[in-house]
Amino acid sequence: MEELDPVALRKEFPLLETRRRPDGKRLVYLDSASSSQRPYQVLEAMDTYYSTTHANVHRGVYAIAEEATRQFEEARAKVGRFVGAPNPATEIVFTKNATEALNLVAHSYGRGRLGMGKAVLLTEMEHHANLVPWLMLAGERGTELRYLPITDSYQLDLSDLDKLVDGAGVVAVSAMSNVLGTVNDLRPIVEAAHAAGAVVVVDASQLVPHRVVDVAAIGADFVAFTGHKMLGPTGIGVLWGREGLLEEMPPFLGGGEMIRDVRLDGFTTNDIPWKFEAGTPPIAEAIGLGAAVDYLESVGREAIAAHERALTYQAIELLTDRHGDDIRIFGPGPDDPNRGGVISFAYRDIHPHDLAQVLDSSGVCVRAGHHCAKPLMRRLGVSATARASLYLYNDEEDVTALSDALAKAGEFFG
Amino acid sequence: MSGLEDLYREIILDHYRSPRNRGELPVPPAQRVEGFNPLCGDEVVVFLEFADGVVKDVKIAGQGCSISQSSASMMSAAVKGKSIEEARQLISSFKAMMSIHEQAIGGDGSDGERAEANIPPDGLGELAALQGVVKFPVRIKCATLSWNTLAQALDEATAGVAADGAA
Incomplete structure (x- = not known):
């Protein structure tokens, strides 16, 4: 090295x-934990896209539209491989930021698939992005929220993990605290959660830019992160989710792109990941994020x-x-x-x-x-x-x- | 440290180090209102006690940066003994001083009468020391936090009086 x-x-x-x-x-x-700066390679990738290739994706049949679609989907695959997604083409959902990715999970999984009476286990060190969406869910459905405390040495206190996870349907935890710098050992949490039948949502916004993150190795079910903290542009976030879970979940936002058919009395949804990408997506931003991934890998x-x-x-x-x-x-x-x-x-x-x-x-x-x-x-x-x-x-x-x-x-x- | 002395005038630092009217008042008879600055987590609690339409006593609790705390301290000294109407006028003069820059950077556009920059604030006394804050737009909310909280307390007090009168 x-x-x-x-x-x-x-x-x-x-x-x-x-x-x-x-x-x-x-x-x-x-202040890179808030937002990083970006190298000229990222800026040039976005500039070049707008100057030479821009057209809407997944719509036009003309050459530049096909080229834009190809670049957009290549960026998705690149980001997926970067975090070890088993199925990069279907499991990477582009969002506006990590906050939207976590809201997507709280909405589509939380309201759509989380059984009534199931609790959500969070931690005391969560960023509001992995806290407020669950508080909103609790406000609507009366979902019980529980919290893993932190110790005086700034680590998660797992001594009551088994008790706290019992009856939980979701465990949502940060991979690294944006305040403390603590990198959490997710393995025991994932094991306990899965043993209790809960899915695991990881906010990896602080970790993905700085460490090798492999979603398959972590064993979580959803992992969210954002572009602008990892040398990419603002306006793009990423949700990785297990293919089977994404398939089962209802959509988050409604509109173009996320549908297969629309009638006056209803609609059917598109395949994943597009089911979760209503409207024209952040195309240049995805390409910029792809360039950021290339840059991080080259360094x-x-x-x-x-x-x-x-x-x-x-x-x-x-x-x-x-x-x-x-x-x-x-x-x-x-x-x-x-x-x-x-x-x-x-x-x-x-x-x-x-x-x-x-x-x-x-x-x-x-x-x-x-x-x-x-x-x-x-x-x-x-x-x-x-x-x-x-x-x-x-x-x-x-x-x-x-x-x-x-x-x-x-x-x-x- | 260019510009820092404009922000941190000696009188501001003095109020920060030795805040006036610090403490709490029993509720009731006092009114208690909390204000928050979501940007920095500052909190100010204003306790106001009225007698015959006059601010008989005021106490300030909470925590925050030197600007929010000194502004609250100066405010407490300025409104004590004032009538509710005079206190309202003071709020509006102070917010006008703070809005000069907000307008220039596309703020909420209220208090249009002070649209021209650098009008020397009248009748504000030592509060004029906070004028330098307008050069640091992010900090304006620190300076106005206690004043917005005071305005809310006055509104609640007068609404309370009206409600009592109706009952």
Whole structure:
């Protein structure tokens, strides 16, 4: 495995290459867990598609329409192979984002196939995207929601797993926390869920961009992720679902594309995956996501994971060595080999919003807020955190810039 | 740190470090209203007690950034002892000051009378220190959180009075 070179990689990301801070230095972008930047290869793929090939898909019989359809379906197959889908052509559903993918499952499986009286088991560390759709279902049908708690060392507490999963029809869990960086061991959860007759829904939005994810190896039934966190465009998300389950489920949105026949008194649905893709899909975005997959594979996912592991370790060591008790990190320690490159923290008693503002004046972009995980914030006993997140284009210089900017913020607020 | 001093004026930091009227009031007789900023998770709780149409006492609870907390602190100092009508006027002056930039960036367009930028705010006293916030559009909601909460408390109080009168 060849080590990746973040300085060389950054040259391929136009925003990172051209955008400058007021003092002329390069931007320090530490918010990829919220949304990554994208290389010119992705931008060019979308540009080229619009400039040379655009027509609606699955409709026209003319040459460019066939070419657009072929590129769109090739992108689907590419994304499917990237996450190890056993049947890439039928099991990959393109959505607007991961949120829509999870809403699709909560709606079509939750309302369509989940038996009355069956509970849904979630966790305390879920992003609102894997929480609110289930709360909506509970509000409508009275579905009981249960939660796997987290331990004081920021891991899922599985000690009552067997009891909690008993009577559940769905277990919906994050593969990696967008706040803590905790990468969950899904194996025992999947085993217990399947033994109890529940399907497993995995929100892999934070994991797919950073690690090799193989849906078959995970053994889940649905896996959702999003394009814009993995160097792809916004406006496209992905749901992988088991072929048999997708076949059984009623559609989510109604309209063109998802139908086989429509009469004035009813309709029949298209085959999967198109049954779940009502209306003109995000064609250029799918092609852009395909290009992002090519890019990630050309850099090498093992190399990306190794780079991030090393940098995360360095970052936590540097921040705690230099700032001592002034910094409190909410997440597993640097020695946890499964830990992702998301570092949430509090600095002195400076509110994260103020902290992010002062860091911005040093050209350091971090996220501040509840990270769409308000129940987790309550569990941590805070209203918000600051969060720095790392990706393939970050390096030690970025981490040092963060550390320097924190010291400046400390001086500013005295 | 260009521009930061415009945002974090000394008086703002002073109210943040030593917030005025911090605490709670017994409900009733006080009115209790909560406000949330969904962006950053800030929460402000405003306790208001009235006597003869005047804000007799006010207390602020909750948590948030320096802008939301100092704005709430300054607000509490400004409305204490004011009539409900005067408090409403203060809210509208303050929100007009904050709306200058909202309009420029396509905000909700209310308070059209202050469409021109940089009108010096009248009668706002030290609250004028928060004017620098308009240069940081994301933070406007931090500054207005307690004021919107106060407006809601006043609405509820007057609605309550009307309901009592009808009963």
